[in-house]
Amino acid sequence: MLERRHVERIVDLALEEDAPWGDLTSQTLVPVDAVAHARLNAREPGVFAGTVVYEVAMTRLDPSVQVTWHVCDGERFEAGATLAHIDGPARAVLQAERVGLNLLQRMCGIATLTAQYVDAVEPHDVRVVDTRKTTPGLRALERHAVRCGGGHNHRYSLSDSVMAKDNHLAVAGDLTEALRRAKAELPHTTHIEVEVDRLDQIDAVLAADAAHTIMLDNFSVDDLRAGVAKIAGRAVVEASGGVTLDTIADIAATGVDVISVGAVTHSVRALDLGLDITVT
Secondary structure (H helix, E strand, C coil): CCCHHHHHHHHHHHHHHHCECECHHHHHHCCCCCEEEEEEEECCCEECCCHHHHHHHHHCCCCCCEEEECCCCCCEECCCCEEEEEEEEHHHHHHHHHHHHHHHHHHHHHHHHHHHHHHHCCCCCCEEECCCCCCCCCHHHHHHHHHHCCCECCCCCCCCCEEECHHHHHHHCCHHHHHHHHHHHCCCCCCEEEEECCHHHHHHHHHHCCCCEEEEECCCHHHHHHHHHHHCCCCEEEEECCCCCCCHHHHHCCCCCEEECCHHHHCCCCCCEEEEEEEC
């Protein structure tokens, strides 16, 4: 769940970065008693994410600013749609405008791209999940946007579960014994995932009887199919590595349970939204 305190911390840092000593332009040109009436408009179609984030951004400087929504998180919209109306003191609205749009455009871009990946695997019983390849400081927002697009979240942080990747395995020694030790030391509630990059590594993982999930990293479609057959339901099978909109349907058809897609956060394009303001 996206917690408001996390949103407020992110917004406060962004507002301070954008106007460390106030908005000089608005303070100079805009009368102190001017009232802004604005429409948040979509300039292209997409999937919405970020109602709480945008509302905090627009009201943080002045709580009297009002945001009236015409769309909900997870809802699809068309180009030209008015997503919200914003009314309040013009100086506050103008100072918050860019911060609010920057965060909202990125979140809507993530939700929209995620929805495209989810749509591409619709015939298959498979989850599309994100990765930790997020913008530093914005993970909570970006993860929420993935969920708005119909995707799911991978582990949130390094503290959440054991995920043994190639660099861990390179220094761990005997893979089977290392996994057995981990299982013996950890609470039974701790999830263990192991990444492999070759079919011949799977037997050593299965022998430990410790992994809840086995990630098949950068496997060909044929090798993914063979990996699923080898694991045979003894662990959740995750496919990862270079997944694109052109390849994800073929990957889903191999029988994997989860497909992790870093691109939904690390390579996303901000959606084109705009704030059109009139002042009285």
